[in-house]
Amino acid sequence: MSTWILRALLMVLSITAFSVRAEDAVQNTDPHKRPKICLVLSGGGARGAAHVGVLKVLEQYRVPIDCIVGTSMGSLVGAAYATGTTLPEMDKILSTISTELLFKEDPPRQQLTMRRKQDDNSILFTPEVGLSNGEVKVGKGLVSGVQLETVLRRLAKIKGYYQFDELPIPYRAVATDLVTGKAVVFSEGDLALVMRASMSVPGAVSPAEFNGMMLVDGMLTSNLPVQTAREMGADIIIAVNVGTPLLKREQLTGIFGVSGQMLSILTEQNVQESLALLGPDDILISPELGDYSTGDFDHLTKIAPLGEAAALKVSGKLTALSMPAEEYAAVRRKQQVVAVADTRPVNEIRFDNLKRVNPASVQATMKTEVGKPVDQATIDSDMRRIYGTGDFEHVNYRFLEEPNKRVLAVEAVEKSWGPDYLRFGLGLSSDFSGDAYYNLLVSYRQTWLNSLGAEWRNDLQLGRTSSIATEFYQPLDEESYLFVAPHAKFEQRSTNLYAGNNRIASYDVLSTLAGVDLGSQFNRYGELRLGVVGGLLNPTLDTGPQALSPGESEIKQGAYTLKLRFDQLDSAQFPRSGWRSGVNVFNSNASLGTDQPYTKWDVDGTFVISSGDNIFNFSAKAGGKFGDDPLPRYDQFQWGGFLQQSGYSTGQLVGESLRYGRVMYYRRIMQGTFLDGAYGGVSLEAGKVGDPLIPGYFDEVLKSGAIFIGSDTPLGGAYLGYGYAEDGNSALYFYLGRPF
Numbered sequence: 001m002s003t004w005i006l007r008a009l010l011m012v013l014s015i016t017a018f019s020v021r022a023e024d025a026v027q028n029t030d031p032h033k034r035p036k037i038c039l040v041l042s043g044g045g046a047r048g049a050a051h052v053g054v055l056k057v058l059e060q061y062r063v064p065i066d067c068i069v070g071t072s073m074g075s076l077v078g079a080a081y082a083t084g085t086t087l088p089e090m091d092k093i094l095s096t097i098s099t100e101l102l103f104k105e106d107p108p109r110q111q112l113t114m115r116r117k118q119d120d121n122s123i124l125f126t127p128e129v130g131l132s133n134g135e136v137k138v139g140k141g142l143v144s145g146v147q148l149e150t151v152l153r154r155l156a157k158i159k160g161y162y163q164f165d166e167l168p169i170p171y172r173a174v175a176t177d178l179v180t181g182k183a184v185v186f187s188e189g190d191l192a193l194v195m196r197a198s199m200s201v202p203g204a205v206s207p208a209e210f211n212g213m214m215l216v217d218g219m220l221t222s223n224l225p226v227q228t229a230r231e232m233g234a235d236i237i238i239a240v241n242v243g244t245p246l247l248k249r250e251q252l253t254g255i256f257g258v259s260g261q262m263l264s265i266l267t268e269q270n271v272q273e274s275l276a277l278l279g280p281d282d283i284l285i286s287p288e289l290g291d292y293s294t295g296d297f298d299h300l301t302k303i304a305p306l307g308e309a310a311a312l313k314v315s316g317k318l319t320a321l322s323m324p325a326e327e328y329a330a331v332r333r334k335q336q337v338v339a340v341a342d343t344r345p346v347n348e349i350r351f352d353n354l355k356r357v358n359p360a361s362v363q364a365t366m367k368t369e370v371g372k373p374v375d376q377a378t379i380d381s382d383m384r385r386i387y388g389t390g391d392f393e394h395v396n397y398r399f400l401e402e403p404n405k406r407v408l409a410v411e412a413v414e415k416s417w418g419p420d421y422l423r424f425g426l427g428l429s430s431d432f433s434g435d436a437y438y439n440l441l442v443s444y445r446q447t448w449l450n451s452l453g454a455e456w457r458n459d460l461q462l463g464r465t466s467s468i469a470t471e472f473y474q475p476l477d478e479e480s481y482l483f484v485a486p487h488a489k490f491e492q493r494s495t496n497l498y499a500g501n502n503r504i505a506s507y508d509v510l511s512t513l514a515g516v517d518l519g520s521q522f523n524r525y526g527e528l529r530l531g532v533v534g535g536l537l538n539p540t541l542d543t544g545p546q547a548l549s550p551g552e553s554e555i556k557q558g559a560y561t562l563k564l565r566f567d568q569l570d571s572a573q574f575p576r577s578g579w580r581s582g583v584n585v586f587n588s589n590a591s592l593g594t595d596q597p598y599t600k601w602d603v604d605g606t607f608v609i610s611s612g613d614n615i616f617n618f619s620a621k622a623g624g625k626f627g628d629d630p631l632p633r634y635d636q637f638q639w640g641g642f643l644q645q646s647g648y649s650t651g652q653l654v655g656e657s658l659r660y661g662r663v664m665y666y667r668r669i670m671q672g673t674f675l676d677g678a679y680g681g682v683s684l685e686a687g688k689v690g691d692p693l694i695p696g697y698f699d700e701v702l703k704s705g706a707i708f709i710g711s712d713t714p715l716g717g718a719y720l721g722y723g724y725a726e727d728g729n730s731a732l733y734f735y736l737g738r739p740f
Contacts, residue, residue: 097297173185174225194274240286427716433732454472
């Protein structure tokens with residue numbers, strides 16, 4: 001009897017055990033009963049590319065992801081995956097991302113207004129700082145995040161404002177409230193703005209504005225947001241930590257190292273608190289990223305595989321979470337979204353909260369039009385172009401669905417440090433043979449003095465050329481196609497006179513001129529100015545024989561002027577493509593009271609093409625006079641110097657006419673990160689100065705060349721070059737600023 005009972009009990013236990021195993025099997029395949037797996041992705045800047053490598057391994061082992069939480073770069077990768085971006089698509093996007101793409105926010109130079117382009121022809125180099133009631137103000141970050149948001153919109157397949165629980169994979173992003181110092185967890189919002197807020201590194205990217213909060217990088221408060229994943233109901237957490245390790249003592253050698261260490265310490269403290277929340281069933285993946293830093297955005301494709309290697313080290317734990325192939329494929333099909341562009345036209349373009357800038361003027365810069373299909377790339381280009389006007393510290397947009405109409409709402413935030421701005425400039429030059437010059441420049445610009453966008457600019461320059469200049473620029477319409485610009489300038493400049501290779505005299509030229517221009521801008525391609533100018537000129541002999549004195553102590557001037565400029569170069573310092581040209585006519589006319597009537601003209605042009613890293617720059621210049629009236633000594637063509645007949649001293653060649661051509665070849669010899677890098681090049685030149693001021697010198701065709709290295713530095717273009725002329729003249733040059 002006891003044997004029968006024992007056998008019955010064993011049978012019951014066997015059936016129960018079988019049922020338990022069957023139930024476990026159901027839990028492993030039923031998404032409603034299996035453990036909820038949440039992926040937590042930390043911040044780490046460019047090091048976050050390793051998250052993509054981890055995702056590849058998770059897909060390889062068929063590990064289902066039920067929710068995602070991310071901070072900073074983790075929020076970017078997480079949002080992309082949560083909205084259905086596939087890993088091949090992520091790889092393609094990563095291969096196109098670079099530091100320049102993320103942080104170079106100005107629109108293509110060709111799209112800038114001519115007024116902004118013309119600043120490139122000066123020695124101005126600093127960013128603008130605000131000046132208000134004697135107080136100097138600066139921006140909140142090195143970049144505004146406009147270009148960053150453009151890239152972020154490519155990462156997320158779902159556009160617009162969403163509840164993040166309704167995404168294909170429920171999602172959260174973490175940022176930091178800069179005012180309260182507390183973490184902010186986003187469960188809804190516009191994904192591009194949310195991602196941008198989560199990775200707004202303080203000091204580097206301007207804070208994001210959201211519901212009255214000023215938001216910066218979430219790394220400061222929750223760089224590995226494990227607790228947020230628990231609050232989403234996670235049973236098992238896969239945490240990926242790509243944070244930057246603390247620097248060693250020998251690496252703390254400067255202010256930037258110390259500042260970076262402070263941020264790393266704050267981040268490491270909250271990461272350790274998060275790690276303490278992981279349980280025995282959770283999985284921690286810590287990729288070994290070596291010397292890759294948070295700013296290595298030029299090496300994302302090299303960083304991503306390191307995430308794969310780290311995830312494979314925990315393959316045993318991942319295997320335990322694996323789903324059957326067919327069921328996993330079904331889950332991934334539901335989580336992947338086929339992106340369909342919403343090209344519906346908008347019924348209105350709206351600008352909110354503009355206090356100074358005229359909305360009609362802003363809309364005139366846009367190519368997106370009411371009633372026409374919407375194109376994502378065009379809108380992104382519009383945002384960069386609006387930002388490039390220089391009036392805004394941040395530009396964003398969103399679509400509003402209102403009764404019977406669709407609205408494109410452009411959120412253009414006017415500069416809090418405007419509308420009056422200061423800029424500074426520096427120019428240095430030397431030929432290492434005794435001639436060294438400098439110029440210092442301060443420019444003060446007041447903007448939006450009326451609804452049409454009037455500007456008043458005042459410049460003070462000290463150095464070889466000292467001057468005080470003022471111009472009031474008044475557009476006559478909202479598109480700025482027509483404008484009027486009264487101006488005045490007081491200038492003192494020095495100039496030298498050469499007989500062959502010998503400097504025989506130097507002059508001081510003092511001029512006081514005032515005039516007015518009527519002009520037109522050609523849709524950012526160029527500008528035409530017709531004007532009248534008058535004043536006094538006083539050239540005096542500084543050193544040299546009295547026979548070379550200009551004679552009259554004061555010369556009355558009155559002239560009609562024409563200035564035509566076109567500029568479509570992609571860069572002012574080292575262009576890779578585009579063209580630029582100009583025409584100047586100065587008609588010193590007796591009807592305007594001039595003492596010396598004459599007409600001087602000149603034309604110039606530059607054309608640049610590139611093939612790979614090889615760049616060819618073709619330039620030409622010509623000038624002369626109209627009519628029989630000779631050009632006065634003080635206004636003849638003065639030529640010579642680096643890349644302007646290299647080998648000769650600056651201004652060594654003087655005459656009544658000029659013909660010049662130059663072919664330059666250069667290529668980048670050193671890649672930059674935030675800057676453009678360094679270039680090396682050669683120049684071949686030929687020119688002729690006709691009717692020279694000192695007869696018998698340099699009146700034949702002159703041939704010369706130069707070799708140089710240069711870089712677009714924070715202080716402007718820097719050049720070190722050597723020039724050699726066919727007749728044996730040679731010179732070594734250094735320039736900081738504009739050499740040509």
